Amino acid sequence: MNWILLIIGGLFETGFAMCLGKAQETTGKESYFWWAGFAASxxxxxxxxxxxxSLGGNPIPIGTAYAVWxxxxxxxxxxxxxxxxxxxxxFWRIFFALTLIASVIGLKVVSN
Known part of the structure; x- marks a missing residue:
């Protein structure tokens, strides 16, 4: 369950990055909408x-959790x-994104 929460949290991190980018592109009330989405995400x-x-049972170590997140x-x-x-x-952007994914998977594999 903790890993599922962590993955969803990481997706919300992607969401707040997207909202920040959209807030930068917009003005007026639409900008406020994106800022609210940023804060919520x-x-x-x-x-x-x-x-x-912090959940009982099998909490994820902070170092691993933060790196995966x-x-x-x-x-x-x-x-x-x-x-x-x-x-x-x-090519290089995709290559390094793939190495980051491999590292995240590696941390998951070696974590208790």
Missing amino acids: LFLSMFLLYKAI TGIGAVGAVLMGIFIFNEPAT
Whole structure:
């Protein structure tokens, strides 16, 4: 259960990065909508990270949880940049995103 909470928290981290990018592109009331989405995603992301490291049974070590959480957010932000914000999908960007995914999987495998 803790890993599921952590993954969902990482997806919310991607969400707050997307909201921040959209808030930068907009003005007026639409900008406020994106700022509210940023704040809500930020809160939920950190709350789920906290729950993943503190729930009984089999809590995830903070070092592993934080690395996985930020890895999901980083790869998600790269993908959001490519698909939503039309950032370039160069070989090296994709290569390093894939190495980040491999590292996150490796941390999951070696964690108790």
